[in-house]
Amino acid sequence: MDILVQTLADGLVIGAFYSLIALGYTMVFGIIKLLNFAHGDLYMLGAFVGYTLLSVVSGNGSGAGLMGIIVVLFLTMVIVGAIGMGIERVAYRPLLLAPRLSILITAIGVSLFLENGSMLFWGAQYQVYPLQLSHDGWEVFGAHITYTQIGLVIISALLMLGLHLFISRTLYGKAMRAIAHDQTACHLMGINVHKVIALTFFIGASLAAGAGTMAGAYYGTVNFMMGFIIGLKAFTAAVLGGIGSIPGAMLGGLLLGMMETAGTFLFGGSWKDVVAFSLLILILVLKPTGIMGEKVTERM
Amino acid sequence: MNPLGKKLSIILSLVVACCLPFLTNNYWLDVATLALFYIVLAQGLNVVVGFAGLLDLGYAAFFAVGAYTTGILMTVYQWSFWLTLPVSMAIAAVVGVIIGAPTLRLRSDYLAIVTLGFGEIIRILAINLDITGSASGIYGIPRPSIGSYMLAGQMDFYYLILIIAILAVLAVKRLGSSRIGRAWMYIREDEDAAEAMGINRIKMKLLAYSIGAVIGSLGGSVFAVKMSAIAPLSFSFTQSIMILLAVVLGGLGSIPGVVLGAVLVIALPELLRSVEDWRYLIFGVALVAMMLFRPQGLWPARYDTGKDSAHEADTLRTEGSDRDVQLDSEKCNA
Numbered sequence: 001m002d003i004l005v006q007t008l009a010d011g012l013v014i015g016a017f018y019s020l021i022a023l024g025y026t027m028v029f030g031i032i033k034l035l036n037f038a039h040g041d042l043y044m045l046g047a048f049v050g051y052t053l054l055s056v057v058s059g060n061g062s063g064a065g066l067m068g069i070i071v072v073l074f075l076t077m078v079i080v081g082a083i084g085m086g087i088e089r090v091a092y093r094p095l096l097l098a099p100r101l102s103i104l105i106t107a108i109g110v111s112l113f114l115e116n117g118s119m120l121f122w123g124a125q126y127q128v129y130p131l132q133l134s135h136d137g138w139e140v141f142g143a144h145i146t147y148t149q150i151g152l153v154i155i156s157a158l159l160m161l162g163l164h165l166f167i168s169r170t171l172y173g174k175a176m177r178a179i180a181h182d183q184t185a186c187h188l189m190g191i192n193v194h195k196v197i198a199l200t201f202f203i204g205a206s207l208a209a210g211a212g213t214m215a216g217a218y219y220g221t222v223n224f225m226m227g228f229i230i231g232l233k234a235f236t237a238a239v240l241g242g243i244g245s246i247p248g249a250m251l252g253g254l255l256l257g258m259m260e261t262a263g264t265f266l267f268g269g270s271w272k273d274v275v276a277f278s279l280l281i282l283i284l285v286l287k288p289t290g291i292m293g294e295k296v297t298e299r300m
Numbered sequence: 301m302n303p304l305g306k307k308l309s310i311i312l313s314l315v316v317a318c319c320l321p322f323l324t325n326n327y328w329l330d331v332a333t334l335a336l337f338y339i340v341l342a343q344g345l346n347v348v349v350g351f352a353g354l355l356d357l358g359y360a361a362f363f364a365v366g367a368y369t370t371g372i373l374m375t376v377y378q379w380s381f382w383l384t385l386p387v388s389m390a391i392a393a394v395v396g397v398i399i400g401a402p403t404l405r406l407r408s409d410y411l412a413i414v415t416l417g418f419g420e421i422i423r424i425l426a427i428n429l430d431i432t433g434s435a436s437g438i439y440g441i442p443r444p445s446i447g448s449y450m451l452a453g454q455m456d457f458y459y460l461i462l463i464i465a466i467l468a469v470l471a472v473k474r475l476g477s478s479r480i481g482r483a484w485m486y487i488r489e490d491e492d493a494a495e496a497m498g499i500n501r502i503k504m505k506l507l508a509y510s511i512g513a514v515i516g517s518l519g520g521s522v523f524a525v526k527m528s529a530i531a532p533l534s535f536s537f538t539q540s541i542m543i544l545l546a547v548v549l550g551g552l553g554s555i556p557g558v559v560l561g562a563v564l565v566i567a568l569p570e571l572l573r574s575v576e577d578w579r580y581l582i583f584g585v586a587l588v589a590m591m592l593f594r595p596q597g598l599w600p601a602r603y604d605t606g607k608d609s610a611h612e613a614d615t616l617r618t619e620g621s622d623r624d625v626q627l628d629s630e631k632c633n634a
Contacts, residue, residue: 116584270424
């Protein structure tokens, strides 16, 4: 029982990170049908920008304080969001007309650029996050659940709720849904398609950055390659939930997080990536539309 | 270039390649050997990405399959090197089909991500399994011999891989201009139209995928005996990306272009030793810049489209199968 609860709790935290990153994948995919390979690296960038800002804030060893942490999280999301928007402008927008293969290869190039740029800027070794999160918590059915874990899940839930409200209630959210449906018609209706696509990249990148900062604080160390595997897994989460579907990405992330923690418990830590990728291949073979995805009739 | 000039330049480059061991020192001979490996691998990937238009991001996995099959068979079961070749190629073909068959029916981006995941699975398997020597890999792989002559020196391996590279280039060239090659390019250009013309889409894609796998595993087998030790580190995602870079840099679907690309990918880092840390950053920028400004590559493929040469440029520009988005965006921009 205690193991089950512990697995669920740990999986929920990792799952929340996956969900936040998967949202960016699914939004970008929904709107321009691009599989943004560089998305996992925006998560890494978020972790590093958060690291730098936190170092500045808590410079003299006095600690950042709760307010400081929240301000840093917000700033990181804005900065990385802007970077995401810049990437779209420079690397992806000129290629919207080009064949799919070109834009995929471009995305890989952007990913290489971000990873190695970060390595040159922040160094290749693991950096220790300038933040000590408390390990206090509650004992629930013999499992130890820390306040930090609860806090992280609540922040993630708030971000996802905010996104949900934005997409379903605002004019820009409506424009996004419309563009995902029919880009040409949107253009004819006077919607500034490029602006909305840029906004989508901004939101996706800032959510990934938020996850990155939180993960950096949660795990305690950051590294320039941390985005690669996570990005792949978040994609798995997006596919699991049904790519293009926003609630699907949230659900897929949480499910994947829990399955992975369970897989680690059953097979051992060195196999957890194999569990996740095998799951990805299985879903793509058995049910490519995922849990909540719409049926896609087009074939490309 | 006229046919005579073309023939002359091919003969000239072959002569240079054959004489190279006598002209350079050991260091550059090693670089040249590595470049030849990349030519083999890049030609294999060229079949998959260049001809059939299937983005494979886990190509190093097939390289690993070849290397590990040969390594295990030679160290554990004491097989002769030459006997391991057909076995590793057969295994690679089967693995290619196992991964390809269920996913080739899906969108091309899904294939990209599945191959990426598959590449990682193979690497993690190699790290975790006992038979593959876990993280330290397999070492002490014996040298191959022809009759009583043992291939041991640097020069021997240079010539071995040179022969294999020439065979690979010839095979890919012949395949590209065959009926199968034309079917691949048709699928790449327009899948639906190709199917309407009676091309078996799945079968052709699977064939491209398996042939790519076989060539990759051949490179891997030779790599294993050349290095005499293999470790999971050699088969990382970065390796797959470097091979892809060679293909993209040279020109998707272009045989001489891919040879040029492979040589560049190996030679440039050697020339750029002073900025070693910047290497992958530069490669990343190169990938983006190539796609933005010269998507057809440094040495683009030339398609034999008969007398209508104006049409040729057109075919190059609309490479790929995704017409719908293209039309949509065109309308949007209008």
